[in-house]
């Protein structure tokens with residue numbers, strides 16, 4: 001299976017960004033762990049990170065993947081454009097959040113994409129990305 005991993009805004013700063021909330025693993029380290037985990041299950045992994053909503057939507061429009069793992073960062077809470085892009089996909093979509101968005105500020109409890117995703121993994125730290133691969137089977 002070709003898995004695409006998309007990370008949204010500010011996730012490029014993982015490792016130094018509020019490590020008490022998001023941990024000390026950099027995005028590059030997480031992707032390396034994911035790639036190894038995926039390979040062990042016979043999957044290929046491509047990754048994409050952007051701070052720009054339109055660029056992420058352009059990437060999704062390439063349709064060169066069989067499953068999507070996405071941490072949309074703050075887009076989760078307000079982006080109907082991303083929601084529409086996800087709704088247009090027919091492949092499995094696993095939503096990942098490193099932190100427990102339900103237990104933080106009220107605005108993080110708003111989620112405009114959840115009902116167009118297949119599953120969500122929330123508050124499990126960076127290993128949640130590995131769980132997302134497992135969720136794909």
Ligand code: DQA
Nearest residue numbers: 010071073074097098099108
């Ligand atoms: C996040 C949670 C979002 O609320 C936040 O805007 C992020 C990261 C997470 O992984 O916990 O950027 O998606």
